Amino acid sequence: MSRLIIISNRVSAPKESHSGAQGGLAVALQAAIREFGGIWFGWSGETVDHFTGHIHFQRAQGVTTATLDLEEQDIEEYYNGYANRTLWPLFHYRIDLAEYERGFAGGYKRVNERFADTLRPLVEKDDVLWVQDYHMFPLGQELRDRGCKNRIGFFLHIPWPPSRLLATLPEAEALVETMFAYDLVGFHTKEWLDSFRHYATHELGAEEEGDALTFKGRTLRLIVAPIGIDTKEFVEGANGPKARLALRNMRDSAVGRDMIVGVDRLDYSKGLEERFHGYERFLSEHPEERKEVFMLQIAPPSRGAVESYQKIRTKLEGLSGQINGAYADVDWVPIRYVNRGYPRDVLAGIYRAARIGLVTPLRDGMNLVAKEYVAAQDPEDPGVLILSRFAGAAAQLKEAVLVNPFSADEVSDAIMQALRMDLGERKRRWRAMMDNIEQEDVVWWRKLFTDALMGTDGSTPIPADNDIAAA
Ligand SMILES: O=P(O)(O)OC[C@H]1O[C@H](O[C@H]2O[C@H](CO)[C@@H](O)[C@H](O)[C@H]2O)[C@H](O)[C@@H](O)[C@@H]1O
Ligand SMILES: O=c1ccn([C@@H]2O[C@H](COP(=O)(O)OP(=O)(O)O)[C@@H](O)[C@H]2O)c(=O)[nH]1
Numbered sequence: 001m002s003r004l005i006i007i008s009n010r011v012s013a014p015k016e017s018h019s020g021a022q023g024g025l026a027v028a029l030q031a032a033i034r035e036f037g038g039i040w041f042g043w044s045g046e047t048v049d050h051f052t053g054h055i056h057f058q059r060a061q062g063v064t065t066a067t068l069d070l071e072e073q074d075i076e077e078y079y080n081g082y083a084n085r086t087l088w089p090l091f092h093y094r095i096d097l098a099e100y101e102r103g104f105a106g107g108y109k110r111v112n113e114r115f116a117d118t119l120r121p122l123v124e125k126d127d128v129l130w131v132q133d134y135h136m137f138p139l140g141q142e143l144r145d146r147g148c149k150n151r152i153g154f155f156l157h158i159p160w161p162p163s164r165l166l167a168t169l170p171e172a173e174a175l176v177e178t179m180f181a182y183d184l185v186g187f188h189t190k191e192w193l194d195s196f197r198h199y200a201t202h203e204l205g206a207e208e209e210g211d212a213l214t215f216k217g218r219t220l221r222l223i224v225a226p227i228g229i230d231t232k233e234f235v236e237g238a239n240g241p242k243a244r245l246a247l248r249n250m251r252d253s254a255v256g257r258d259m260i261v262g263v264d265r266l267d268y269s270k271g272l273e274e275r276f277h278g279y280e281r282f283l284s285e286h287p288e289e290r291k292e293v294f295m296l297q298i299a300p301p302s303r304g305a306v307e308s309y310q311k312i313r314t315k316l317e318g319l320s321g322q323i324n325g326a327y328a329d330v331d332w333v334p335i336r337y338v339n340r341g342y343p344r345d346v347l348a349g350i351y352r353a354a355r356i357g358l359v360t361p362l363r364d365g366m367n368l369v370a371k372e373y374v375a376a377q378d379p380e381d382p383g384v385l386i387l388s389r390f391a392g393a394a395a396q397l398k399e400a401v402l403v404n405p406f407s408a409d410e411v412s413d414a415i416m417q418a419l420r421m422d423l424g425e426r427k428r429r430w431r432a433m434m435d436n437i438e439q440e441d442v443v444w445w446r447k448l449f450t451d452a453l454m455g456t457d458g459s460t461p462i463p464a465d466n467d468i469a470a471a
Contacts, residue, residue, distance in 0.1 A: 002151075002454060004036035005123065007115065007139060008132035009079070011042040014061040023344070024230035024368065028442040032450060034062045038127065041066045041119055047075055053118050068118055070111065077107020079135070080305045086169070087134045089308070091158050092269040092363040095168050097308050105171055109138065116142035123148055128454055131182070133157045140181035153184040153453040155225070158365040159392070160192040163199040176204055180218040184453050186225040188366045188392035193222050221459075225448045226396055228441040229371045238348035238376040246349025250296075254353065257332075258419060260295040261354035263347060263369045264361070265302035266339065268312045271362040271388065271405040272299060276319050276335070278360070278411025283327050283334060285412055291332045293419070295358070296350070300341035313339075344372070351376035356418045357385045359393075360405035366392040370400070374433045382430035384418035386411070396436050399429040 012026035033040055044056055044067035051071050058065045070078070081104035089097035116139060123129065123143075129152040131139050140152045166172050176199055179185060187193040197213065200206040206215040213220050237243055250259065260279070264270035279295050299316070303309045320337040327334045342350070351357060357373030370385060370393040377383055387393060387400035394402055401418055403410045451457035 002126045002128045003038035005038050005127050005129045006040045008042045009135035011040050011065050013065045014063050024442040028446045030063045039064045039066050044069050047072050074111050077104050078111035082108035083135045084303050084306050091161050112138045112142050120146045138178045141178035144181045151183050154182040155186040160195040162195050180215045184221045186223045186449050188226045189395045190224050223452050227366050227445045231438050231441040234375045237345040242345040243349035246346045247353050250353035258293045258355040260356040260358050262297040262358045266299040271360045274405050275360045278408045280323050281408040282412035282415045296336045298338050348376040355383045360388045361391050364391040371437050382426050386414045397433045399432040
């Protein structure tokens, strides 16, 4: 059996006590490494004065991780720069925030070269490689340039932008061309896949045949593989002692009011500003509801070295203060705005205590919080998920109350609709969403991708030697 090598910017080694501290993705990728043998390779999260290429190997609970330290300048140009100031905003349709700097592009290339140089000697003949996310677009090509003929797959966790937006990136053509070094490329939704295919065929001139694209002699297969959560583990956690304690504490502090919950990294793509405006519209249009509800927004800070993240943080502090100042009374505050993160099993109790899960990103690859909110509900008295049409999750969770997050009126109406929804309708919608969340969980996602990559899914096999010389 082939070994599986997973490569991603962040690497998660298994933790001693599980207790909801690790994400479903980390757990699923660790399980894949256990099943196939292999390595999880990436950045250690540490910085050093001079890059040495020294690999830290670690083995825990049957999973080997191999990580590298990077230089301060690498982090500045590759992670804070090209990944989070160029690609992230562009791929979330925010070309107004995207910064196109040669220095960032150069640092991104250098770090991908460093990953390739260090990884290449670890790769054995029959290994299969799986690269994760936008930090590593060119890694496949860098490995091919170093003679790597193995099967390599790539999965994108964020949206793929429409061609007209992507065309604003100076390196767009070169970047898409490097994607042809992969044998299989996966997206969360058909929309992101179609956007990629459109660019490859219309701007690059790739040839399309079924689910495959060919360019300069290399054939690439495309797949839609929406990521799920570790549903079984999450539901168990939601019924466990930490979640029950969190549920009790939340209910006590709600004093009979309906809670609306939001849980998001503090990121402009999550639509928090627009969400607050939508909630404010609800308060202003429904004065009779004011003391009947409150919103809990959990927003752990993220990517704090990047200016656009500092700005959104300042903006949200001002806006939550403004709304609270305008509407609060001595015995009620409309928004509880919390800038810290919580372990997943505590979140499960908080989700369960909430009558409404308000998940309104302006654009999101998937959004796992939406799925976790549903999975945490009491089947006999489930809450209502209000979900942005522009989250990848909306393609699967069609029975959520779907909204346009840019419209304060729609968000306000959806809150009212959710509060008035009777138990029968809440149960019907919840069951339909839960069926999907149970069937298409993270293990299903991982298998869908690795089966396609390894050719064990009954599809046309990827040729063992996919004209690598021509790449
Ligand atoms: O590593 P960070 O810079 O701290 O960012 C955290 C992760 O954010 C992104 O998550 C995405 O992947 C999720 C799972 O597929 C998906 O549900 C969500 O819509 C995406 O935004 C990013 O893609 C990861 O690489 C980051 O680690
Ligand atoms: O305080 C928090 C906030 C978020 N999360 C987790 O972070 C993940 C966020 O994933 P999502 O796909 O919603 O968005 P991303 O942050 O990856 O863009 C979810 O599993 C959340 O449970 C967490 O563990 N603690």
